[in-house]
Amino acid sequence: MSSPVRERIMGRSPDRHRAGVWMYDATTIESKWQDYWDRNRTNQPDLDAAESPFYNLMMFPYPSAEGLHVGNMYAFTGADFHGRFQRLRGNDVFQPIGFDAFGIHSENHALKLNVHPMKLIPSNIANFTRQLKSTGIMYDWSHTVDTTDPEYYRWTQWIFLKLYEAGLAVKKEAPVNWCPSCKTVLANEQVIAGECERCGTLVTQRMLSQWFFRITEYTDRLLANLDTIDWSETTLTAQRNWIGRSEGAALRFPVEGADPIEVFTTRPDTVFGATFMVLAPEHPVVDLVTVPDQRDAVERYRRESAALDLKERQKTDARTKSGVFTGAYATNPATGEPVPIWIADYVLMDYGTGAIMAVPAHDQRDFEFAGEHDLPVVPVVIPADADVSAPPAGEPDLAAAYTEHTENEVLINSGDFSGAPATEAAGRIVDWLAQRELAEATVTYRLHDWCISRQRYWGPPIPIIYCDDCGPVPVPEDQLPVVLPYVEDFKPGDDGVAPLAKDRSFYQVDCPTCGGSARRETDVSDTFLDSSWYFLRYPSADLSDGPIDAERTERWLPVNAYIGGEEHAVLHLLYSRFITMVLHDLGHLGFEEPYRRFRKHGLLIRNGSKMSKSRGNVVNPDDYIERFGADTFRTYLMFLGPYEEGGDFRDEAILGPHRFLSRAVDAVETAVEAGSEGFPDPAVERALHQAIRQVTDDFARLSFNTAIAALMELLNELRGGGRVPTLDEVRPFVVMLGPIAPHAAEELWELLGGAPSMFDAATWPEWDADKLITDTVEVPVQVNGKLRATVTAVRGASEEDLRQAALSEEGVRRHVEGSEIIKTVHVPDRLLNLVVRTSEG
RNA sequence: GCCGGGGUGGCGAAAUGGCAGACGCGAGGGACUUAAAAUCCCUUUGGAGUUACCUCCAGUGCGGGUUCGAAUCCCGCCCCCGGCACCA
Numbered sequence: 001m002s003s004p005v006r007e008r009i010m011g012r013s014p015d016r017h018r019a020g021v022w023m024y025d026a027t028t029i030e031s032k033w034q035d036y037w038d039r040n041r042t043n044q045p046d047l048d049a050a051e052s053p054f055y056n057l058m059m060f061p062y063p064s065a066e067g068l069h070v071g072n073m074y075a076f077t078g079a080d081f082h083g084r085f086q087r088l089r090g091n092d093v094f095q096p097i098g099f100d101a102f103g104i105h106s107e108n109h110a111l112k113l114n115v116h117p118m119k120l121i122p123s124n125i126a127n128f129t130r131q132l133k134s135t136g137i138m139y140d141w142s143h144t145v146d147t148t149d150p151e152y153y154r155w156t157q158w159i160f161l162k163l164y165e166a167g168l169a170v171k172k173e174a175p176v177n178w179c180p181s182c183k184t185v186l187a188n189e190q191v192i193a194g195e196c197e198r199c200g201t202l203v204t205q206r207m208l209s210q211w212f213f214r215i216t217e218y219t220d221r222l223l224a225n226l227d228t229i230d231w232s233e234t235t236l237t238a239q240r241n242w243i244g245r246s247e248g249a250a251l252r253f254p255v256e257g258a259d260p261i262e263v264f265t266t267r268p269d270t271v272f273g274a275t276f277m278v279l280a281p282e283h284p285v286v287d288l289v290t291v292p293d294q295r296d297a298v299e300r301y302r303r304e305s306a307a308l309d310l311k312e313r314q315k316t317d318a319r320t321k322s323g324v325f326t327g328a329y330a331t332n333p334a335t336g337e338p339v340p341i342w343i344a345d346y347v348l349m350d351y352g353t354g355a356i357m358a359v360p361a362h363d364q365r366d367f368e369f370a371g372e373h374d375l376p377v378v379p380v381v382i383p384a385d386a387d388v389s390a391p392p393a394g395e396p397d398l399a400a401a402y403t404e405h406t407e408n409e410v411l412i413n414s415g416d417f418s419g420a421p422a423t424e425a426a427g428r429i430v431d432w433l434a435q436r437e438l439a440e441a442t443v444t445y446r447l448h449d450w451c452i453s454r455q456r457y458w459g460p461p462i463p464i465i466y467c468d469d470c471g472p473v474p475v476p477e478d479q480l481p482v483v484l485p486y487v488e489d490f491k492p493g494d495d496g497v498a499p500l501a502k503d504r505s506f507y508q509v510d511c512p513t514c515g516g517s518a519r520r521e522t523d524v525s526d527t528f529l530d531s532s533w534y535f536l537r538y539p540s541a542d543l544s545d546g547p548i549d550a551e552r553t554e555r556w557l558p559v560n561a562y563i564g565g566e567e568h569a570v571l572h573l574l575y576s577r578f579i580t581m582v583l584h585d586l587g588h589l590g591f592e593e594p595y596r597r598f599r600k601h602g603l604l605i606r607n608g609s610k611m612s613k614s615r616g617n618v619v620n621p622d623d624y625i626e627r628f629g630a631d632t633f634r635t636y637l638m639f640l641g642p643y644e645e646g647g648d649f650r651d652e653a654i655l656g657p658h659r660f661l662s663r664a665v666d667a668v669e670t671a672v673e674a675g676s677e678g679f680p681d682p683a684v685e686r687a688l689h690q691a692i693r694q695v696t697d698d699f700a701r702l703s704f705n706t707a708i709a710a711l712m713e714l715l716n717e718l719r720g721g722g723r724v725p726t727l728d729e730v731r732p733f734v735v736m737l738g739p740i741a742p743h744a745a746e747e748l749w750e751l752l753g754g755a756p757s758m759f760d761a762a763t764w765p766e767w768d769a770d771k772l773i774t775d776t777v778e779v780p781v782q783v784n785g786k787l788r789a790t791v792t793a794v795r796g797a798s799e800e801d802l803r804q805a806a807l808s809e810e811g812v813r814r815h816v817e818g819s820e821i822i823k824t825v826h827v828p829d830r831l832l833n834l835v836v837r838t839s840e841g
Numbered sequence: 842g843c844c845g846g847g848g849u850g851g852c853g854a855a856a857u858g859g860c861a862g863a864c865g866c867g868a869g870g871g872a873c874u875u876a877a878a879a880u881c882c883c884u885u886u887g888g889a890g891u892u893a894c895c896u897c898c899a900g901u902g903c904g905g906g907u908u909c910g911a912a913u914c915c916c917g918c919c920c921c922c923g924g925c926a927c928c929a
Binding site: 648 | 866
């Protein structure tokens with residue numbers, strides 16, 4: 001009762017009944033070990049000499065003013081379980097953290113609070129740091145990254161210059177997504193269903209001169225390399241879909257007064273059914289071909305569609321497709337027939353060639369358009385089993401004309417190709433047209449170049465100077481960083497001019513080349529550029545004369561394990577792959593894929609929807625950590641459900657993990673008091689080895705909920721029937737508890753006489769296959785696949801022995817009597833199934 | 842509409858071709874206690890029959906199929922969640 005051991009751990013304090021539940025003194029233990037780790041640099045691997053480096057990365061947070069929320073912590077805790085597991089397995093684990101603190105997100109928040117981001121961000125970071133340190137996550141705080149630190153973004157700017165030198169950063173006038181509320185350009189990836197990702201405002205289109213990274217130069221590699229990296233399958237699929245490779249053909253439709261109009265199609269086999277063409281309203285050919293009579297109507301339509309915001313343009317009822325005839329005709333390259341040229345806003349200028357051949361019989365949208373504007377519909381593909389000899393004639397039946405593309409189709413109404421299978425005809429038609437230079441096989445991608453210009457304040461200035469005489473001049477490397485100046489009025493203007501354009505002392509400079517008067521670029525770069533290389537910086541965060549140290553990078557990268565949210569599957573994860581590839585090609589990196597392994601974690605659900613700030617259902621972890629301790633909260637979060645699928649946050653369930661840890665402490669304390677050693681009980685020893693096998697496998701595949709369940713089961717076994725476990729029994733248990741509840745595990749490890757820190761001293765237990773084997777096994781016996789009995793048999797018992805044992809069971813006999821056993825299925829030591837047929841039946 | 846992930850007790854879940862519901866929450870009962878809390882023990886899918894014990898039937902969103910055997914594999918639906926969306 002009052003043994004020194006108990007005094008020591010529990011302190012016999014009134015605190016033992018916290019949260020209405022008995023518990024060990026988590027507060028004291030957790031601060032004790034956090035101090036210990038800090039003082040002894042426990043979490044700082046030797047970056048220059050580690051022999052078994054393991055880079056365990058998690059997605060760094062944006063430090064919001066609300067602080068760390070449980071969703072962040074869920075992500076980090078899973079990654080920490082994995083990192084600590086790797087550490088106990090003998091690896092030198094580098095697990096850094098940082099802050100993605102630039103960007104519209106932060107800036108908007110500063111605007112809302114009316115606090116300058118240069119004041120707000122540091123205090124947010126301080127708060128995040130405090131919270132993160134309370135979670136017991138194994139961060140190396142000596143190598144953090146803050147993207148707003150000039151010593152960091154100096155190298156972000158350096159990367160821009162490298163791309164510029166390589167011709168991969170170009171300025172071009174382009175229609176861009178414009179958010180009227182955020183007053184800035186958005187990348188396609190930031191437009192969600194026609195709305196701004198940040199504020200939900202409807203996005204409009206504008207023409208602006210912008211800096212683009214030519215990521216489209218890398219599409220093939222970005223796609224092909226996906227087959228070589230070990231990532232969550234769903235993430236790979238998301239990236240493949242985003243890159244959006246589609247194979248097809250470019251077909252040219254000759255037209256008078258202009259070059260032939262090129263279209264892209266994935267179905268060249270349907271070209272005989274192309275009865276009209278549709279161009280995007282902005283398409284340059286429109287000006288050349290529109291007949292005088294139609295000019296007014298065309299101009300009006302163009303103005304109308306330009307004024308529509310994206311959302312409006314997209315949600316237009318599909319059955320009322322607007323459009324205007326240009327009065328001009330092109331020639332269908334296959335039929336030689338004239339086809340009318342229309343413009344319509346359902347054709348997008350920035351996909352394919354901005355023009356389509358319309359095949360109304362076989363495309364839903366073209367069909368609707370034809371119906372709306374009374375255009376001819378000619379079916380050219382029918383199922384192979386349909387009646388080819390009787391093609392539809394006379395008035396086209398619009399409702400019937402539309403057919404889905406299916407396998408086993410053949411062509412009709414297609415000249416010499418009629419009767420040919422559609423898939424095969426596609427290639428032949430392209431070849432046939434190619435002979436007359438009217439077609440070629442091509443590939444089109446959905447992926448666009450990456451617009452990195454932002455007409456905002458809170459980002460790294462783009463390091464370019466415009467000189468009247470020399471043109472755009474890159475800022476010389478030795479003049480980096482181009483420091484973001486303090487600007488009192490950092491609000492964006494709605495004229496598309498960045499806040500920095502109001503600061504003459506910033507933009508007025510001499511040309512670095514000719515010395516003449518020049519003007520700095522006043523746009524800043526996209527936040528995704530900041531985060532596209534942060535993981536490269538971590539190991540070299542203490543380096544000031546370069547972005548990365550070659551030797552350290554060689555030792556630690558590529559990243560061994562990256563864990564993060566699926567929401568970044570197509571943004572950050574694509575951009576960072578691209579930047580890594582470019583730096584590789586420019587000779588700065590020895591690898592071209594940044595993350596060897598990526599696993600997405602699931603979403604935390606609360607009240608039926610995902611936990612996010614925009615849904616207002618976020619939970620702050622501070623209260624839980626204070627009431628139950630970080631160890632309990634960590635265990636609870638990972639016990640909710642499968643880590644890769646997410647979980648339902650219901651806090652009443654936290655008592656389970658809480659009791660588990662309290663019982664674990666109690667078990668080790670009683671073991672130390674009793675002081676017994678060895679493995680006196682074979683059943684318990686077997687349970688221990690089973691648990692080691694299960695927990696080891698589960699940690700390796702991030703199945704944390706089942707790993708915790710296995711340890712709970714083991715603990716129940718160790719304490720079953722009031723049993724006092726031995727020291728040898730609890731030792732491996734404590735080690736396996738390490739990744740889950742590191743503070744408690746350290747305390748118990750020390751109590752067991754181990755040298756701190758356990759993460760240096762302890763080794764992960766091994767399971768012994770011999771110890772798992774029992775002399776006898778319980779074999780389920782089925783009759784016709786239904787369980788009828790379980791028989792105890794010696795391991796490796798023969799089918800005949802099992803059969804005899806089974807037939808002596810009352811429950812089996814009842815179902816076999818009066819029937820004939822026609823077959824026996826025997827899975828050694830696992831199952832016996834007797835298949836019977838009723839004799840009288 | 843398209844892509845991805847799901848649907849199993851009152852709840853979170855486990856089991857990936859071989860004993861469905863491990864582990865935990867909640868609930869009910871009991872022990873301890875003056876009492877409460879905490880702790881410990883038992884019960885907990887539904888139905889039926891026998892009530893020491895146990896037996897039978899049904900059951901993993903719905904309908905089919907493959908198999909000696911299906912939550913798991915195949916086909917066709919329905920519903921929920923997340924993402925994308927006139928992508929030619």
